[in-house]
Amino acid sequence: MAEPYAFIDDDFKKASEAKISILEPTFTKSDAVYDTISVLNNRIFRFDDHVNRFENSCNQMDISIPYSREDIKSISMKCILKSGYSTAIFMLIGRRGPYLDLSKRDLRTCKNGLIVVVVPYYNIFGEEKNKTGLRVSVVDNKRVPFEAIDARVKNFNWMDLNRGSIEAYKKGFDNAVLCTPDGQLSEGPGFNIWIIKNGKLQTPKGSLLEGITRRSIFELSQDLKFEAEELPLYPEQLESADEAFACTTAAGITPITHVNGKSLGNGFPGLLTEKIQNSYWQKRRNGWHGTKIE
Numbered sequence: 001m002a003e004p005y006a007f008i009d010d011d012f013k014k015a016s017e018a019k020i021s022i023l024e025p026t027f028t029k030s031d032a033v034y035d036t037i038s039v040l041n042n043r044i045f046r047f048d049d050h051v052n053r054f055e056n057s058c059n060q061m062d063i064s065i066p067y068s069r070e071d072i073k074s075i076s077m078k079c080i081l082k083s084g085y086s087t088a089i090f091m092l093i094g095r096r097g098p099y100l101d102l103s104k105r106d107l108r109t110c111k112n113g114l115i116v117v118v119v120p121y122y123n124i125f126g127e128e129k130n131k132t133g134l135r136v137s138v139v140d141n142k143r144v145p146f147e148a149i150d151a152r153v154k155n156f157n158w159m160d161l162n163r164g165s166i167e168a169y170k171k172g173f174d175n176a177v178l179c180t181p182d183g184q185l186s187e188g189p190g191f192n193i194w195i196i197k198n199g200k201l202q203t204p205k206g207s208l209l210e211g212i213t214r215r216s217i218f219e220l221s222q223d224l225k226f227e228a229e230e231l232p233l234y235p236e237q238l239e240s241a242d243e244a245f246a247c248t249t250a251a252g253i254t255p256i257t258h259v260n261g262k263s264l265g266n267g268f269p270g271l272l273t274e275k276i277q278n279s280y281w282q283k284r285r286n287g288w289h290g291t292k293i294e
């Protein structure tokens, strides 16, 4: 039977048996970087791109994991095979690890490590929203400034994003879109955003995670002959878009139908959005950018 599986402390085990100490800064200080990767029908999506981003995140945070790129790939494959899932999401985590001496708490002595964990595929919005669309709010809570934490480094410091989610939920919305402190659109908790205006695709540029799905949209737009560009965008442009959508590993492409309580277009998922969504999943099913698990 399939079940969540992990690689931790240089060993494979059931995820339910994988543990980390509550004394280590991975937990107490959110001192970890990660990447989230999807598997569809035994194929890992854009594996090299994800591992590149993961290695860059580790380097930026001075987390030095004792495994080569090839090790990371073979450990991931093994972990997926052990889990028994053919469609899944797995996380690579670079952890700061335990202190050598708890009485000194010197970060330089921590034993950095790799965690891999495989779970069944999930959709952060709920599968239904891929059809019906999201009602989002551009929330008052802002992103942490880029100068403090580089959003391109995928990391565990989610307080700004979580505060955004909670604000949106309290106001009765499905999800949040956050802005930078100077008011530019950034991203949502776990997803990038796109707007469509006059048949052209636009996505925020700057302080945000450069998503792998976002990158895939640039490629799809070439196939589908849409213009697509990244540029500084502001909340008014999202509110007055013809269509909009969210994109992420853990959902694919999800229409945004309402912003701050106002409908985009007729308030239903847009036709171009649906075209991009269908094309994305069709290509994924056909093995697009897929690495076979063996």
Ligand code: PLP
Pocket: 036, 187, 188, 189, 190, 191, 192, 209, 210, 211, 212, 213, 214, 247, 248, 249, 250
């Ligand atoms: N932005 C944030 C903050 C994320 O955590 C994610 C998550 O995975 C994304 C954007 C989307 O990136 P990707 O398409 O690589 O999943």
